[in-house]
Amino acid sequence: MNLDKNQLLRFTTAGSVDDGKSTLIGRLLYDSKSIFEDQIDSIKNTSSQKGLDDIDLALFTDGLRDEREQGITIDVAYRYFTTPKRKFIIADTPGHIQYTRNMVTGASTANAALILIDARHGVIEQTKRHAFIASLLNIPHIIVCINKMDLVSFRESVYDQIVADFNDFASKMLTRDVKFIPMSALMGDNVVNRSENMPWYQAAPLLYTLEHLHISSDVNKIDVRFPIQTVIRPQREGFVDYRGYAGRLASGVLRVGDEVTALPSGFNSKVKSINSGTEEVTEAFAPMSIAVTLEDDIDISRGGMIVRSNNKPEVLQQFDVMICWLNEKKSQIRKKYKVLHANNEQQAMISNCVYKIDIETLKRDSEATDFTMNEIGRVTIKTSKSMLIDGYRENRTTGSLILIDPDTNETVAAGMIV
Structure with a gap:
């Protein structure tokens, strides 16, 4: 397979709290020799000050001092690195349920999504939430990183059960490509180098997989x-x-x-x-x-x-949108919002709540009348003037929008036009 060495892969990481996202990215950067010596020395000193014998790989992605002191990662942290095969941009998103909105931001332009699962806990609600968002955003590749295999004695049976559970859930979604990699980010198994502790796993480690993923452009090349x-x-x-x-x-x-x-x-x-x-x-x-x-x-x-002239978008004043609610204040039917779509901004309102999705079961609640922060569902939006729109799956740019509360100027929802 001939790869363009300048080809850029954008991928996002997501998982529950303490699944090891920061450690995984640190291991990826450290073992691929993508970190400068002065950065390594700084992290070693910080690790020593914390009383650790080994280098704390998570510090390579935890950028702010107060975040380190609290022991958590917040917001979306972007990291860049290059290997001889490819250039990468990583969007590291938080695992806390209250930061689901951050994954929507970090994953909106991604070519691939890395979803971490703690081997001890298996597929949990946050796993399903992140997988669903990745599917909703039409991310073409999902890599399920089953981490902390060292804590379950590298047992193949644990890996097989998690694969079965995830596939059972993913079969309900429009997911193009799903790969599974058992690993230990802390010990380096199957991150950059193949694991000697899991000879039963014959596929490639994570870095090789990322370097050889086929990148299909997410830019619509047909519709001007x-x-x-x-x-x-x-x-x-x-x-x-x-x-x-x-x-x-x-x-x-x-x-x-x-x-x-x-x-x-x-x-x-x-x-x-x-x-x-x-x-x-x-x-x-x-x-x-x-x-x-x-x-x-x-x-x-x-x-x-x-x-x-022979290829035009739809011109509509009312249309359905899949939204992720981003704000602490509940959504309100018929409240005036501002909609920002491409370079067009105008007044809009949510005229109807079609359904809300239960992330655990993917069941649709058609009785719902509002959304709270991080909830996802389908609504009907009515705008003050007609808008020029495409479906999100056909065109990410003209198929997406945001809603803004005109009273506070806060972005309250991200939407994908159905």
């Missing part, structure tokens, strides 16, 4: 979606008649001469020029930031969108 961020009107001599539309191409490939439609007006034109920075190009592809001029003078403003 160019949300307008701003209109450029330079006033310098020689540019008086210039009118360009700037933003980031959300999906597809846009070429000079393409027949396009400006939405929401519906007027048609052709692409006259495309600029990327100071360079004029003949084509652009997502996620490039560009400025586009059209052959016709069409009034388009921020929040509008340029698309191909």
